[in-house]
Amino acid sequence: MSGRRTWALFRRVVQEIRRDRRSVALLFVAPILIIGLLTFILREGQAPSVAAVVVNEAGPPGVVLANALAASLADEGGTATVVADLATARAAVRDATASLAVVLPAGLGTRDSPAITILTNGLDPAGEGSRVAAAQRSLVRAVGGLTGTSVPTIEHTTLYGSPSADPMANFAPAIVGFFAYFFVYLLTGVSFLRERTGGTLERLMATPVARGEVVAGYTLGFGLFATVQVALLMTWAIPSVHVPAVGPLPDFWLGLGIPIAGSPLLAFLVVLVAALGAVSLGIFLSTFARTELQIIQFIPLVIVPQVLLSGVLFPVANLPEVVRPFVAFMPLTYAVEGLRQVFVAGADLATPTLQFDLAVLAVVAVFFATIASLTIRRDVV
Amino acid sequence: MNCVPGGRDLPALAQTGEVAAMVVPAAPSAEEGRESAAAIRAAGLVKTFGPIRAVDDVSVDLTPGRIYGLLGPNGSGKTTLIRLLLGLTRATQGRAEVLGVPVPSRAVLARIGYMTQSDGIYPALTVGENARFFAATYGVRGGDAVGEALGLVGLADRVGSVAGTLSGGQRRRLSLACALVHRPPVLFLDEPTVGIDPLLRVEFWAHFRVLADAGATIVVSSHVMDEADRCDELLFIRSGRVIARGTGADIRAQTGTDDLEQAFLRLGGDVEATR
Numbered sequence: 001m002s003g004r005r006t007w008a009l010f011r012r013v014v015q016e017i018r019r020d021r022r023s024v025a026l027l028f029v030a031p032i033l034i035i036g037l038l039t040f041i042l043r044e045g046q047a048p049s050v051a052a053v054v055v056n057e058a059g060p061p062g063v064v065l066a067n068a069l070a071a072s073l074a075d076e077g078g079t080a081t082v083v084a085d086l087a088t089a090r091a092a093v094r095d096a097t098a099s100l101a102v103v104l105p106a107g108l109g110t111r112d113s114p115a116i117t118i119l120t121n122g123l124d125p126a127g128e129g130s131r132v133a134a135a136q137r138s139l140v141r142a143v144g145g146l147t148g149t150s151v152p153t154i155e156h157t158t159l160y161g162s163p164s165a166d167p168m169a170n171f172a173p174a175i176v177g178f179f180a181y182f183f184v185y186l187l188t189g190v191s192f193l194r195e196r197t198g199g200t201l202e203r204l205m206a207t208p209v210a211r212g213e214v215v216a217g218y219t220l221g222f223g224l225f226a227t228v229q230v231a232l233l234m235t236w237a238i239p240s241v242h243v244p245a246v247g248p249l250p251d252f253w254l255g256l257g258i259p260i261a262g263s264p265l266l267a268f269l270v271v272l273v274a275a276l277g278a279v280s281l282g283i284f285l286s287t288f289a290r291t292e293l294q295i296i297q298f299i300p301l302v303i304v305p306q307v308l309l310s311g312v313l314f315p316v317a318n319l320p321e322v323v324r325p326f327v328a329f330m331p332l333t334y335a336v337e338g339l340r341q342v343f344v345a346g347a348d349l350a351t352p353t354l355q356f357d358l359a360v361l362a363v364v365a366v367f368f369a370t371i372a373s374l375t376i377r378r379d380v381v
Numbered sequence: 382m383n384c385v386p387g388g389r390d391l392p393a394l395a396q397t398g399e400v401a402a403m404v405v406p407a408a409p410s411a412e413e414g415r416e417s418a419a420a421i422r423a424a425g426l427v428k429t430f431g432p433i434r435a436v437d438d439v440s441v442d443l444t445p446g447r448i449y450g451l452l453g454p455n456g457s458g459k460t461t462l463i464r465l466l467l468g469l470t471r472a473t474q475g476r477a478e479v480l481g482v483p484v485p486s487r488a489v490l491a492r493i494g495y496m497t498q499s500d501g502i503y504p505a506l507t508v509g510e511n512a513r514f515f516a517a518t519y520g521v522r523g524g525d526a527v528g529e530a531l532g533l534v535g536l537a538d539r540v541g542s543v544a545g546t547l548s549g550g551q552r553r554r555l556s557l558a559c560a561l562v563h564r565p566p567v568l569f570l571d572e573p574t575v576g577i578d579p580l581l582r583v584e585f586w587a588h589f590r591v592l593a594d595a596g597a598t599i600v601v602s603s604h605v606m607d608e609a610d611r612c613d614e615l616l617f618i619r620s621g622r623v624i625a626r627g628t629g630a631d632i633r634a635q636t637g638t639d640d641l642e643q644a645f646l647r648l649g650g651d652v653e654a655t656r
Contacts, residue, residue, distance in 0.1 A: 002520070004517060004520065005517060005518055005520070007517075008513075008514055008517030008518055009518075011514075012503065012506065012510070012514045015505070015506055015510055016503060016505040016506060019505045019506075019543070020505060198499070198501075198504075199497055199498075199499030199500065199501045200501050200502065200503060202469070202497055202499075202501060203495065203497050203501030203502075203515075203559075204518065205469055206467055206469060206490060206493070206495040206497075207490060207491075207515065207518035207519055208487050208488065208490045208491045208518065208519065208520065209518045210487065
């Protein structure tokens with residue numbers, strides 16, 4: 001293994017892709033657009049009209065807050081009705097006569113004020129997420145209107161399942177992992193196919209370059225693009241910067257502000273290891289393709305099942321028993337799980353689940369790198 | 382079709398003026414003192430693809446400083462023979478050595494230049510990037526070798542041009558430059574002049590001659606008989622076998638015809654050979 005030859009291959013891959021403006025656009029612009037669009041659809045899609053029922057266990061301060069909440073919700077076309085007790089509220093949420101219940105606890109407004117609870121039924125996490133967010137905003141406004149009251153903590157619980165205030169919190173990590181994997185696969189597959197069919201691989205094999213150096217060079221080259229892609233994607237997804245109104249321009253938020261509990265660097269590491277596996281997968285599958293169209297045709301075969309089975313769209317726990325055994329064989333499963341661990345659960349390198357996910361992804365990358373280098377045929381050893 | 386231009390007296394040489402600065406291949410170091418030692422040696426080489434014997438019992442010794450013409454029709458096994466000698470494919474039977482090293486050998490590839498039938502260059506890279514890339518794969522450092530190889534093929538002023546925008550002839554030149562960038566003592570050129578104009582063809586042969594005079598062993602495959610007289614020695618190939626070997630004059634004398642196409646036919650070649 002020669003470092004200089006690998007470096008030469010790395011540089012060449014980068015030079016080639018850099019000149020291919022459309023591929024660069026595909027790599028960087030497409031995921032940013034799509035994650036932005038998804039956020040928009042999931043968060044803002046149904047203009048959330050909230051029909052809240054309020055359980056007041058807090059006495060007079062609760063009445064004031066309930067009225068303020070009703071006024072605040074009414075601004076957005078919602079309602080807030082005070083009901084007698086928690087059981088009535090739960091029934092209303094269960095029957096979907098109310099979209100959520102707000103429980104104002106006894107002791108509200110005191111120094112150790114317990115948290116306000118928002119209860120939803122948990123069946124439609126995305127839709128509920130947006131309504132809970134709307135209710136939270138209204139609550140904060142309502143509390144803010146009451147002089148001398150600090151904003152209490154707001155908790156969200158559900159009748160079924162587990163709640164998430166922002167539907168993107170759970171979805172974004174999967175999307176970040178998926179795009180890095182998908183685009184790296186696509187670009188490597190097509191690039192290497194060109195190498196095979198364009199006569200340059202034959203030419204390259206007549207130089208002292210070793211197969212491992214070719215795979216390493218490609219991995220470094222596309223690894224670099226994956227790095228830049230993920231860095232851009234996370235810069236767009238995680239922060240949320242408020243840009244104040246300037247002249248006729250209204251104020252707006254830059255960035256999606258998707259919450260991340262763990263370290264973004266760690267999330268980055270997970271995506272990168274997954275993407276390295278995708279480089280070798282692309283090289284490997286290019287053996288079985290004769291044209292670039294065929295690389296595209298592999299998508300339903302190697303990418304779509306991973307989307308369906310790795311928890312990008314559907315929680316793995318909800319999948320039918322029959323397909324469960326396949327879940328373990330999808331590299332993306334470990335990328336998505338690892339990323340959710342970091343984004344949602346705030347996992348660090350000491351977390352066993354994350355350690356396992358990273359280890360599996362690394363093994364997958366090494367495995368595919370090995371079989372990819374075996375597909376680069378040359379009898380020279 | 383059969384007009385054979387004079388072999389060595391090349392007007393292009395004077396015109397390009399680059400010949401003086403041409404690449405001088407390193408002499409085969411291990412063979413010093415054995416002037417006549419074969420640079421390329423094959424013994425009983427056989428390569429079969431299923432029932433087809435693409436290369437059928439080829440044994441040759443090729444000495445340094447000479448240009449060998451591998452002549453035969455399409456599909457006669459020229460490219461397969463070259464790939465066997467390079468070690469890009471493994472022989473079904475027999476052995477081959479290049480510069481005294483049995484192939485396949487990754488090390489000896491550093492001392493072989495190979496110009497493929499397709500251009501084998503990266504269309505998205507510039508001329509300079511292509512040449513530098515191949516130089517790096519051969520472990521050649523520095524821009525001198527790259528500049529020299531590009532100057533040799535007359536592309537020195539196109540260093541920054543993207544290879545995909547070059548004309549067909551320019552791409553062939555770049556392909557040749559990439560094969561020469563490490564100053565190889567052994568050079569395999571697979572149909573180097575296919576699809577290029579007569580003027581460039583004359584220039585190419587001038588380059589090959591200068592390299593051979595400096596000690597390189599050059600194997601040029603062609604299915605065009607009118608290039609035959611530019612070679613020092615000819616190997617007629619048909620159905621994977623070497624059916625005749627010798628200088629153009631030898632073969633003419635042997636077959637009693639002045640026309641190499643006719644000679645090929647009399648030696649048992651078929652009419653396809655001339656097309």
